[in-house]
Amino acid sequence: MRGVSRRINEIVFDCADPAALAQFWSALLGAPAHVRDPDWATVAADPVLIAFQRVPEGKQSPKNRLHLDVEAVDLLGAAAAAEALGATRLGDVIEDGTGGFVVMADPEGNEFCFVTG
Structure with missing residues (x-):
């Protein structure tokens, strides 16, 4: 597509507390966090930057469309x-012959999975 670099610059989470969520993900991934101001923080999770921006509304839906x-x-x-860092396990570990996963939620309820295989 013309004018598009075809590279994702960052993944952005809307959240209530950018600094706290950045610290959670920083500890989880072992990647450095940077809090620019009360409304914006990032974690440099190679190869992509994860960003957290303050929004006034809370999470609206119980299920993420992206994780x-x-x-x-x-x-x-x-x-x-x-x-131990404040996440919640949302289900049992599911494994098949090729790998497995477990669904988690970060301290603000954003879903993510640990995966193997």
Whole structure:
């Protein structure tokens, strides 16, 4: 498409507390966080920047239409570590012959999955 670089610049989460959510994701991914101001924070999760912007409204729907898949070596261990940071496990670990996943939510309810395989 003309005029489009075909590269995603960043993934942006709407949230109530950008600094707190950036700190959660920073700890989860082991990537540096930068809080620009009370309304904007980022985590440099190579190869993409994850950004958090303050919005006045809360999460409107219980189910995300988009979520992040985070690679894990040990699904139960990753889920437990995320829960210690404030995440919530939303389901059981599901495994088949090729890999598995567990659905989680960050402290503001944004869903993500730990995946293997």
